[in-house]
Amino acid sequence: MIRIILVAVFLISFLVLSIPILIIEWIVKKFNPYAADISSLRIVQWAFRVVLFLAGTKITVLGEEHVPKDQAVLYIPNHLSYFDIVITYSRCPGLTGYIAKDKMIRYPLLSNWMKRLYCLFLVRDDMKAGLKMVLTGIDQIKRGISVCIFPEGTRNPHPENGMLPFKEGSLKMAEKTGCPIIPIAITNTNNIFESHIPWIKKCHVIVEYGEPILIKELDKEQRKFSGAYTQSKIEEMLEKHKAMMQNETSL
Secondary structure, eight states, X not given: OHHHHHHHHHHHHHHHHTHHHHHHHHHHHHHOHHHHHHHHHHHHHHHXXXXXXXXXXXXXXXXXXXXXXXXXXEEEEOOOXXXXXXXXXXXXXXXXXXXXXXXXXXXXXXXXXXXXXXXXXXXXXXXXXXXXXHHHHHHHHHTTOEEEOOTTSSOOSOGGGOOOOOOTTTTHHHHHHOOOEEEEEEESGGGTTGGGTTOXXXXXXXXXXXXXXXXXXXXXXXXXTHHHHHHHHHHHHHHHHHHHHHHHHHO
């Protein structure tokens, strides 16, 4: 019980106390956009690391050397928990916008920070708005801002049954820009919160970054089904995680 209280109090306090920070960042951005962007990134990453500390989350990170530090990428993770965003964003080396559900716009301060950090909002039932979002993401990648999208479309309530099917078009931004795809395999984040709502519990999480995938370097069949190919790479990493977790349990 204490962990959920600590996390909730910290997040509410951060959002309220960050109001003047948002104003200062808005002013700085008028004169030095890049400095303001990096400052905002690091502030939120710090806040997310505090959340993970309060939640008692132990993280094993694998393959982080595969993430380019000098160019924008398209991150493609599996999705188990709200904490997937907290963990992966806290480790992004550069500016990164996440694809979020449009309902997130309703929440003041949170949505201000999301917009400030180049998040894009997906309207599920509006194809025109969806296309506009993809085009904006393409433009951001061309400007050096990475994008993260969860192709399963929602949190997977039963990861033991395998990943949910990838949504068509999830990799369009990589196809159109030629940027590297970074597959990310995440294991056990659902046991931080979702598996026992409303409590937050201490647990061990594994996050693995796969080798970059360049669609133009895939063979014809792989390019045709690049989503399935990327998903298979994530599934391979998840299988490895199962063995790691089993070994940990047996010790």
